[in-house]
Amino acid sequence: MVADVFEAAESSASLDDFFLHLEDAGIMLRVDRSVMPTMARAPTLAMWELELLRSIEHVVRLGHIRRVERRRIEFEDGSIETADDAVVVHCAGEGLLNRPLVPIWSPGEITLQPIRSGFPCFGAALAGCVEATRTDDDEKNRLAAPSPYPDSMAAWVRMTVVGARNAAAFGAAPDIAAWASTVAMNPARIPPGEPHSSQLDDELERMQAHARPGMARLAELTATTA
Numbered sequence: 001m002v003a004d005v006f007e008a009a010e011s012s013a014s015l016d017d018f019f020l021h022l023e024d025a026g027i028m029l030r031v032d033r034s035v036m037p038t039m040a041r042a043p044t045l046a047m048w049e050l051e052l053l054r055s056i057e058h059v060v061r062l063g064h065i066r067r068v069e070r071r072r073i074e075f076e077d078g079s080i081e082t083a084d085d086a087v088v089v090h091c092a093g094e095g096l097l098n099r100p101l102v103p104i105w106s107p108g109e110i111t112l113q114p115i116r117s118g119f120p121c122f123g124a125a126l127a128g129c130v131e132a133t134r135t136d137d138d139e140k141n142r143l144a145a146p147s148p149y150p151d152s153m154a155a156w157v158r159m160t161v162v163g164a165r166n167a168a169a170f171g172a173a174p175d176i177a178a179w180a181s182t183v184a185m186n187p188a189r190i191p192p193g194e195p196h197s198s199q200l201d202d203e204l205e206r207m208q209a210h211a212r213p214g215m216a217r218l219a220e221l222t223a224t225t226a
Helices: 002-010 017-022 047-054 120-131 137-143 153-171 172-182 198-224
Strands: 065-069 070-077 079-081
Touching: 002 017, 002 198, 017 153, 070 198, 120 137, 137 153, 153 172, 153 198
Parallel strands: none
Antiparallel strands: 065 070, 070 079
């Protein structure tokens, strides 16, 4: 997946183009293929779940909901009537608050925040490892900078850029890299002594080939949308 992201970024002319490439690779998917989203978070779902979502026929596009009343839902651009006994379920609420980013380490304080793209539990474990093995706050913050929770397509790219830079930073520290390779919460781990398949070797080679130009292009895309 990481190799696909970098490769998609290289050949993308714009942010929209990048996400369409990710859709072709099966990484970011639209429920409605006829609509270009303005938001991108980091949900995980199975293809069968996506197909169920796509089976919903009655779709209302009147902007964000302003208010829900009995027998009525008011949107930014209109309203619709509902049944008297209708139950309205909010399925798009923010599970995690998107607060302004601050350094994770400051004098006498640790503010846990995401470090990698997604997988916040591994980020918290990584912060614990850095805290246990380093004494200088500047060095800790260099190894693990905070990453945003995405609430837009541009923020999703920024999250990816920061996460990749963090992975390169702590991956270059032999002790932390060795620890990370044994942690089950690390989605990118390759356990020590694990035999490499030819497919794994090919993907690692592809990732290395596209990492530098892909990261450069991702940074350009975030700069043009900041």
